[in-house]
Amino acid sequence: MKIISADEVHAALSYPGLVDALQETFAKNFNQPPRQVFLLDDADNNDAFALLPAWNDKIIAVKAFTYFEGNPAPYERLYSKIMIFDRSYGEPLALVDGTTCTFWRTGGVSGLATRLLSREDSSTMLLLGTGNLSTYMVRANASVRPLEKIMIWGNPDGLPPMAEAQAVIDEVSAELPEIEFSVVTDLENACGEADIIVCATASADILVKGAWIKEGTHLDFIGNHHADKRECDTEVITNGKVYADSYVNAFKEAGEILVPINEGVFSKEDVVAELAEMCSGKATLRINDKEITVFKAIGQAVTDLVAASMAYSASE
DSSP: OOOEHHHHHHHHOOOOOHHHHHHHTTSSSSSSSEEOOOOOOOOSSEEEEEEEEEEEEEEEEEEEEETTTOTTTTSSSSSEEEEEETTTTTOOOEEEEEEHHHHHHHHHHHHHHHHSSOTTOEEEEEOOOOOOOTHHHHHHHHTTSOOOOEEEEOOTSSSSSSOOOOOHHHTTTOOOOSEEEEOOHHHHHHHHSSSEEOOOOOOOOOOOOOOGOOOEEEEOOOOOOTTOOOOOOOOHHSSSSSSSOHHHHHHHHHHHHHHHHTTTTGGGGEEEEEHHHHHOOOOOOOSSOOOOOOEEEOHHHHHHHHHHHHHHHOOO
């Protein structure tokens, strides 16, 4: 059995290659029991432990992770490992660094949703969030759309303000010289300018408002995994065509969807499709350039399977 490190995962994965592999996998048959999340909130701190199993005709995979949001340095917030097995004989194949796979596949799913739902001529992107996922969101979305401008919004209370956003730009701008990067502080104006809005924050507060969004925008919400919290207001949801990575997970953990349902202005039936339907041709996607599309991702084990198996194949 192989041990595949974070460095080996980085060397094996790229965009849009991972986006392509995810799209191909979602178009085929796979099995994915509901993910199990256990809250370890003795101190009301949202510490969590989770297990995510999935399998297809080639690979069985299970990811185990811990997420301790309040961890002090030098500890990470997220620790994760993915175990993969051969589907034919059940043989253990590899233990793969799950944290790195998580970053890559989360970016890949964002890129896949952008490929399927955004306008093909989308040229301006707004990213909210400057954490570990931020550079993956930039790279994945830039690999599927002809982006010319990317605006980044981060913690306005940083010292100096927005230093985290500038750090993201410093990391990715040399890789993407054709794109103009900027730090933004006025979310209302930035939302009104963007063709694609990706929200990947740990904020407990509403950041994006429906009144700010122009026709034809695609919005992607990734950061929140709590049923009573959300990154956008109700108007974003009621004004848009809403999609989810998984019905099961979204109806359990996605506050962006669940809060409007509880308010009585939205329903489960209003979610147009989940990602497997979107990739297999069973769902209606964007039909014109004026529609506002909204994609909510919680996270799926099959995406971990794809990233980990690609890393394993590269090691052979």
